[in-house]
Amino acid sequence: MQISKCNYYVNVLYTCRLFQRQNSGWVYSSRHDFNPDEIREKLLAFPGGSIDLYKQDSGIALLTVNNPSRMNAFSGSMMVDLETKVAELEKWADGKGLIVHGAAGTFCSGSDLNAVRAIANPQDGMRMCMFMQNTLTRLQRLPLISVALVEGKALGGGAELVTACDFVLMVQGSVVQFVQKHMGLVPGWGGAARLVRVVGSQNSLKLLGGAIKVDSKLGLQIGLADDVLEDAQDQKTFLQQAENWLNNCTNGPPTVIQAVKKVIISGRELPLSDALRTEKDVFGTVWGGQANLQALASKLKHK
Numbered sequence: 001m002q003i004s005k006c007n008y009y010v011n012v013l014y015t016c017r018l019f020q021r022q023n024s025g026w027v028y029s030s031r032h033d034f035n036p037d038e039i040r041e042k043l044l045a046f047p048g049g050s051i052d053l054y055k056q057d058s059g060i061a062l063l064t065v066n067n068p069s070r071m072n073a074f075s076g077s078m079m080v081d082l083e084t085k086v087a088e089l090e091k092w093a094d095g096k097g098l099i100v101h102g103a104a105g106t107f108c109s110g111s112d113l114n115a116v117r118a119i120a121n122p123q124d125g126m127r128m129c130m131f132m133q134n135t136l137t138r139l140q141r142l143p144l145i146s147v148a149l150v151e152g153k154a155l156g157g158g159a160e161l162v163t164a165c166d167f168v169l170m171v172q173g174s175v176v177q178f179v180q181k182h183m184g185l186v187p188g189w190g191g192a193a194r195l196v197r198v199v200g201s202q203n204s205l206k207l208l209g210g211a212i213k214v215d216s217k218l219g220l221q222i223g224l225a226d227d228v229l230e231d232a233q234d235q236k237t238f239l240q241q242a243e244n245w246l247n248n249c250t251n252g253p254p255t256v257i258q259a260v261k262k263v264i265i266s267g268r269e270l271p272l273s274d275a276l277r278t279e280k281d282v283f284g285t286v287w288g289g290q291a292n293l294q295a296l297a298s299k300l301k302h303k
């Protein structure tokens, strides 16, 4: 079988195994009485800002939450925009890494409160929450290694977006805060479920129950942050630092880096037996592949 055809079948198998527990491709589908078109239409009635995607030749993409006049809050159209950009990244064969950041020196202040007020009824709130859970779960499951670059504030839904990334880099002075309690809410975009898996239930209870401001020091201490970036003169320098940091994980051919992310996702999400079988299938896509043959031919020494 040709490698590309074989890769295709393994991808199908991998996706089936990853999702068989939910019986659907995403967290919510028609089985859960969820119609994304319905909520998409409502969300598009609240325009403003954008989610910008810039795919670089290096295989690292930049995803920018861009609504500076509202501290990069998510308007309704930005939620739809995010889904579109995630779908584009799912198809990026040459991709290896992703940096998620905010425009103009701050990360994201959560949902746009004007939109939240307008769809305050529980039914629409639930639909918006299902829509965002689907999108952020797809973001987390991308075969790209992702980093949240947190400058300024990541509040509410912004803090939830942070948890959908594989790594978190905090700039000195930045803050991640689950402010939902102060809004009479809990996280709804999957942020609590993901947070528990990163920092444990005790720390998560403290962060949510106290709406605690997590600065870079506390972030490192509890494992929410993976590193702290040094003071820099402008945003480009922080982005450059984040890209250099990410390069440590993404150096190599896309097929291999994507395979690395796939085995980690299955290990993170699946029961052990399923994860092991997925690992075997993914292994089959790289074994005897170009990078593997080149490495064997070069008689590498791992000193």
Ligand SMILES: CC[C@@H](C(=O)O)C(=O)SCCNC(=O)CCNC(=O)[C@H](O)C(C)(C)COP(=O)(O)OP(=O)(O)OC[C@H]1O[C@@H](n2cnc3c(N)ncnc32)[C@H](O)[C@@H]1OP(=O)(O)O
Binding pocket: 069, 070, 071, 073, 074, 109, 110, 111, 112, 113, 114, 116, 153, 155, 156, 157, 158, 160, 179, 180, 183, 185, 186, 187, 188, 189
């Ligand atoms: C389900 C929803 C839930 C979730 O998904 O988990 C949420 O996300 S709820 C939203 C949670 N976020 C907030 O409550 C943020 C509220 N805003 C603030 O606390 C402050 O604005 C700030 C982000 C700390 C920034 O403060 P500061 O530096 O003093 O700037 P301003 O307050 O003057 O803000 C500038 C400008 O931006 C507007 N803004 C900020 N955040 C939002 C937002 N989330 N939605 C809409 N607009 C927002 C703010 O109103 C200012 O606008 P103007 O008054 O027109 O200048």
